[in-house]
Amino acid sequence: xxxxxxxxxxxxxxxxxxxxxxxxxxxxxxxxxxxxxxxxxxxxxxxxxxxxxxxxxxxxxxxxxxxxxxxxxxxxxxxxxxxxxxxxxxxxxxxxxxxxxxxxxxxxxxxxxxxxxxx
Amino acid sequence: xxxxxxxxxxxxxxxxxxxxxxxxxxxxxxxxxxxxxxxxxxxxxxxxxxxxxxxxxxxxxxxxxxxxxxxxxxxxxxxxxxxxxxxxxxxxxxxxxxxxxxxxxxxxxxxxxxxxxxxxxxxxxxxxxxxxxxxxxxxxxxxxxxxxxxxxxxxxxxxxxxxxxxxxxxxxxxxxxxxxxxxxxx
Numbered sequence: 001x002x003x004x005x006x007x008x009x010x011x012x013x014x015x016x017x018x019x020x021x022x023x024x025x026x027x028x029x030x031x032x033x034x035x036x037x038x039x040x041x042x043x044x045x046x047x048x049x050x051x052x053x054x055x056x057x058x059x060x061x062x063x064x065x066x067x068x069x070x071x072x073x074x075x076x077x078x079x080x081x082x083x084x085x086x087x088x089x090x091x092x093x094x095x096x097x098x099x100x101x102x103x104x105x106x107x108x109x110x111x112x113x114x115x116x117x118x119x
Numbered sequence: 120x121x122x123x124x125x126x127x128x129x130x131x132x133x134x135x136x137x138x139x140x141x142x143x144x145x146x147x148x149x150x151x152x153x154x155x156x157x158x159x160x161x162x163x164x165x166x167x168x169x170x171x172x173x174x175x176x177x178x179x180x181x182x183x184x185x186x187x188x189x190x191x192x193x194x195x196x197x198x199x200x201x202x203x204x205x206x207x208x209x210x211x212x213x214x215x216x217x218x219x220x221x222x223x224x225x226x227x228x229x230x231x232x233x234x235x236x237x238x239x240x241x242x243x244x245x246x247x248x249x250x251x252x253x254x255x256x257x258x259x260x261x262x263x264x265x266x267x268x269x270x271x272x273x274x275x276x277x278x279x280x281x282x283x284x285x286x287x288x289x290x291x292x293x294x295x296x297x298x299x300x301x302x303x304x305x
Contacts, residue, residue: 038152039159054181057189059152063145081162085155 019051024061025104026051028070028089028097035088037076038062062087070096124173127157130183137187149190153180203258205265218266222273229274236278239271 023045030036030044038058046052065071070093076086089097131154138146160176161168168176180186204210229235246267249260 037159038156039163042156054179054185055156056153056180056186059149059156060186060190062152063148063190066148067145082155082158084159085152 015050016053019053022104023051023057024065025097025100027058027061027065028093028100031071031087031089032094032097035074035086037084037086039084041087065093068092068096124168124170126170126173126177127154130157130177130180133183134186137183138190141190145190149186153186156180203262205258205262211265214262214265215269218269219273221266222270225270225274226277229278233278236271236274239267239274243267243271 026045027041030041036044041062042052042055042058045058046055052058062071062073065087066073069090071087072090073085073087075083078084131150134153135146135150138149141149157176157180160179161172164172204214225235243264246260246264250264
């Protein structure tokens, strides 16, 4: 199912704030399945317009994850084109992802409970 | 090797320039990653990219502003300037009038409860210090000061004035003597 980004400046501001807190963990979750390159991550997360506003925002995020040592990057030859940077989850990144998941479940439940029934 | 389309070159140059405040290694990393993304996207077309293809790839990437904004989300937001009632002279007058009204309400009981003018005095001193020090909540302290001073003046004046009147009436009239009926002796 394809979601569309909510319209309106207020909705956009809310979405921007939510993305800032969660998007990097979504990238970690994607990399938990195996190493991946930028275009691939962008496709996986940008399928709907909810997680990503635009694909380019992924790269500063990956740089930040590398700085925190949550992600490791290596060059790999591609059979169909130029060499690509593959990003892989480090042990620290995996720990960060587990911590996020542990907090996210009760957080989401709490928010859902409060927001239930609000039009 | 494919020549870099002018639109792509301009996009990358703009991005590089806009990231001039970033750590040089991070700046190069972001620009190279975006360049690689464009290369892969154009390569996947399996034909020489047209101008429309390039524009679509850049549109999917988002504007340079979007990318730069994503680089620095850790930057703390600018502190919000909090509005205060006493930001304007009219506000100061209104708060002072409110303090005056509060003082008039409290005046009748301030004679009995001397703690009211005393508390107003302490609060006025504390709030003036908080205001002058210009800490985080200095505007709140200023409002408190503007509100408290009229309360202090009214309740203090009433307390002092009525105490003085009461004292003078006592000194003129002397101690009231109890009226005691003395039974007549048989």
